[in-house]
Amino acid sequence: MREALASWHMGRVFYAYRTHPWNGRVVSQEAMATWLDLNQAQLSRIESGKSPQDLSKLMRWAHSLKIPADLLWFKLPEARQVTATAVAARPPAEPPAPKPEASQAGGLLPVVINGRAVLVPVDAETIAASGLSSFTGHLADESARATEQDPMSPLNRRDLFRGGIAAIALPGLGLDELQHVAHALDDAHRYLDGPVVDYFRRVLEKAKCDDGALGPKKTMPVMLALLDAIESQAREVKPHVRRELLAVGADGAEFAGWLYRDIQQPQAAVFWYDRAMEWAQEADNAAMQGYVLLKKSQMAYDERDALRMLTLAQAAGHDRWHLPARVRAEVTQQEALGRAMLGDPLDVVRGQLADAETLLTNAPEDTPDALGVYFTGHTRLVRDAITYTEAGKPSLAADLFSDVLNTGALSHRDTGFFNARRAAALALSGEPDEAAKVGRASAAVAHEVKSVRTVRVLGEVLPTLDHWRSRPAVREFREALTPQQ
Numbered sequence: 438m439r440e441a442l443a444s445w446h447m448g449r450v451f452y453a454y455r456t457h458p459w460n461g462r463v464v465s466q467e468a469m470a471t472w473l474d475l476n477q478a479q480l481s482r483i484e485s486g487k488s489p490q491d492l493s494k495l496m497r498w499a500h501s502l503k504i505p506a507d508l509l510w511f512k513l514p515e516a517r518q519v520t521a522t523a524v525a526a527r528p529p530a531e532p533p534a535p536k537p538e539a540s541q542a543g544g545l546l547p548v549v550i551n552g553r554a555v556l557v558p559v560d561a562e563t564i565a566a567s568g569l570s571s572f573t574g575h576l577a578d579e580s581a582r583a584t585e586q587d588p589m590s591p592l593n594r595r596d597l598f599r600g601g602i603a604a605i606a607l608p609g610l611g612l613d614e615l616q617h618v619a620h621a622l623d624d625a626h627r628y629l630d631g632p633v634v635d636y637f638r639r640v641l642e643k644a645k646c647d648d649g650a651l652g653p654k655k656t657m658p659v660m661l662a663l664l665d666a667i668e669s670q671a672r673e674v675k676p677h678v679r680r681e682l683l684a685v686g687a688d689g690a691e692f693a694g695w696l697y698r699d700i701q702q703p704q705a706a707v708f709w710y711d712r713a714m715e716w717a718q719e720a721d722n723a724a725m726q727g728y729v730l731l732k733k734s735q736m737a738y739d740e741r742d743a744l745r746m747l748t749l750a751q752a753a754g755h756d757r758w759h760l761p762a763r764v765r766a767e768v769t770q771q772e773a774l775g776r777a778m779l780g781d782p783l784d785v786v787r788g789q790l791a792d793a794e795t796l797l798t799n800a801p802e803d804t805p806d807a808l809g810v811y812f813t814g815h816t817r818l819v820r821d822a823i824t825y826t827e828a829g830k831p832s833l834a835a836d837l838f839s840d841v842l843n844t845g846a847l848s849h850r851d852t853g854f855f856n857a858r859r860a861a862a863l864a865l866s867g868e869p870d871e872a873a874k875v876g877r878a879s880a881a882v883a884h885e886v887k888s889v890r891t892v893r894v895l896g897e898v899l900p901t902l903d904h905w906r907s908r909p910a911v912r913e914f915r916e917a918l919t920p921q922q
Contacts, residue, residue, distance in 0.1 A: 445510045447495055448484040454502060471672060473501050496708050501668070629674045634681045637667060641689050642806050649848025652886025653696040660693050680720045687716035687725045691732060698736055699850075701889040706736060724808055727758025731768050738774065739890070747775030764809040766796035770820050777828040786828050790821055815846045819855045822862065831865035838862060853882025857894040864898050869905035872898065873914035880917045892918070 441453035451473075455464040470480040474497075483489060492511060499509055640663050648656045667686040671679050690713035697706035710729055717725035734749035750771040754760075760768065773789035797817055803810045822837035838859035842852060856879035863872035876895055883891035895918050902911050 439508070442508045442510070446488040447498060448486065448488065450504070451480065452484050473498055493708060493711055497712070629670055629678055629682070631681065634678065634685060637663060637682070638685050638806065641685060641692065645692060648696070649850050652850055652888060653699040654887040657696050660689060660696060664689050664693060683716040684720040684722050687713045687720060687722060690716060691725070691729055694732060698739060699888050699890045701893060703736065703740070723758050724760055724764070727753050727755065727760050728764055728808055731764065731771060734771050743775055743778035747772060747779060750775055761803070761808055762796050762800035763803060763807070763812050766793045766800065766817070767809055767812045769793040769796060770817060770824070774820070774824045774827060777824050783828055786824060790824060793817065815841050815844065819858070823858055826858070826862050826865065831862040835859060835862040835866055835868070849882060850886045850888060853879050853886065853888060854891045854894070857883070857891045857898070861894065861898050861901070864901040869902050869908055870910040872902060873908070873910035876914045877917045
């Protein structure tokens with residue numbers, strides 16, 4: 438395997454993997470092709486032909502085979518390693534895994550399933566009601582013994598995963614439901630059904646809620662473990678369940694793309710956005726496909742690529758996607774931002790912002806898990822403020838930011854981010870002391886939730902304040918930000 442990996446030829450890696458003695462017998466091309474979402478003829482051509490060069494495919498194949506990142510000749514999203522630890526019951530380096538004893542909020546309890554020690558999600562009430570607390574110490578020892586194998590080995594990771602549960606504690610989780618999920622992960626074709634898909638959906642929604650308060654690095658391990666569960670089990674379920682499962686997977690992959698954007702890893706973000714698009718297509722989820730185009734447009738804004746941002750927003754707004762009104766409002770506002778960056782007249786930009794407001798005002802009440810449910814009146818106003826900053830109206834933008842942020846309606850992480858944007862608008866408006874004060878508050882939140890994206894925006898404020906660098910408030914802001922850069 439090491440020789441094959443050293444050759445930088447994924448086809449040779451496939452062949453070495455299929456014929457490795459650890460398997461007991463040679464894995465057929467048909468079987469491996471199924472794992473990789475290929476057909477037998479395609480796999481045969483890859484093994485015998487020129488070395489594949491498409492990075493997105495190489496990343497996807499390496500991920501599917503759980504190849505350790507340090508053995509690859511290209512960079513794999515580093516948090517993949519966190520996934521392994523989450524599934525193999527080994528605490529990741531950051532953040533630390535929940536302790537096995539029960540807590541008020543619940544956690545992951547090490548238990549033995551089919552002879553293997555794995556982590557299962559339980560809450561404090563379940564532990565107390567079931568008398569499990571007396572066993573946690575013993576089971577923690579079992580979990581430690583189970584991880585004496587190398588958890589980064591792709592074979593050990595798959596073996597541990599199939600007997601375990603990659604999920605988090607959910608309120609009201611009962612032992613019957615937990616047992617059903619465990620059976621589904623052990624025999625997906627027989628047991629993975631609608632209730633298990635719904636369980637995965639609930640895990641995803643909880644992760645989204647946690648993100649606003651905890652930040653990306655504490656949410657990421659759960660998400661990657663969940664996506665591993667979905668991707669692995671989707672190969673074995675019935676066709677109609679696969680479509681349901683991939684619909685949840687597309688939603689989760691889009692969210693993973695957002696998390697990687699927040700920690701400023703664009704290559705990994707693109708990988709997950711592409712995976713979200715692929716799964717949405719297979720699940721026949723048109724709205725999610727349009728939504729991913731919107732997210733790619735927003736990522737283009739992160740990269741200051743105004744033209745690509747505008748054309749992606751326009752593509753997202755096509756009628757073929759059948760987007761809900763709330764998402765259409767966000768797409769319309771995104772197009773206004775692109776036009777502002779490209780220098781369109783202010784009246785044109787204002788007109789599109791007004792259209793977005795009308796769409797949002799007339800949008801029906803959505804369920805908590807609806808697409809784009811986070812796009813509220815407050816979110817629209819802070820996005821309007823960003824647009825006015827790009828249109829050369831920073832004073833107007835600063836007032837809008839202040840109005841919304843003073844309501845306290847945004848999440849902890851978003852408050853930090855939009856305060857960074859507010860600091861930028863204040864600096865452009867010639868308000869150095871206020872910009873520095875707001876920037877310091879934003880930096881504190883960015884440090885707490887590990888939002889690299891917020892730190893980047895704050896870093897862009899410093900050159901604007903350079904003319905006032907000797908002022909005490911500006912010096913304090915620079916000192917608060919420098920350790921985090």
